[in-house]
Amino acid sequence: MKKHEMEAVLFCSNCDHETPHKIVYINDQIAQIECQQCHHAIDLEIDVVKEFYKELYKKISTKPARITNEYRQDLSIFLRKLPFRVISKPYRVMKELNESRKIIEQYRQKYDDSK
Numbered sequence: 806m807k808k809h810e811m812e813a814v815l816f817c818s819n820c821d822h823e824t825p826h827k828i829v830y831i832n833d834q835i836a837q838i839e840c841q842q843c844h845h846a847i848d849l850e851i852d853v854v855k856e857f858y859k860e861l862y863k864k865i866s867t868k869p870a871r872i873t874n875e876y877r878q879d880l881s882i883f884l885r886k887l888p889f890r891v892i893s894k895p896y897r898v899m900k901e902l903n904e905s906r907k908i909i910e911q912y913r914q915k916y917d918d919s920k
């Protein structure tokens with residue numbers, strides 16, 4: 806799971822003219838758009854957990870077809886078996902899982918605060 810930022814000139818309804826905006830992406834989805842002049846921000850709700858599983862699935866689906874078929878057959882059994890299956894590259898996967906978890910937590914906290 807990746808978080809990145811982009812700059813773009815967009816129309817700000819608060820400033821009432823075009824201003825530089827900071828766009829925050831989580832994976833390829835826009836999470837937030839913030840006007841750099843007045844700091845008026847728009848948050849877009851992303852299902853971060855769904856994003857995470859989508860990404861995990863993508864990673865897994867590049868593994869042998871046998872695993873993919875099992876995944877289709879029974880998701881819960883597959884997920885229980887998963888930690889043993891990915892043991893050939895545990896460090897990379899664990900690092901990515903931890904990073905993803907961090908992003909999910911940050912994102913959720915932000916949402917809870919704004920409620």
Ligand SMILES: [Zn+2]
Nearest residue numbers: 817820840843
């Ligand atoms: Zn503005």
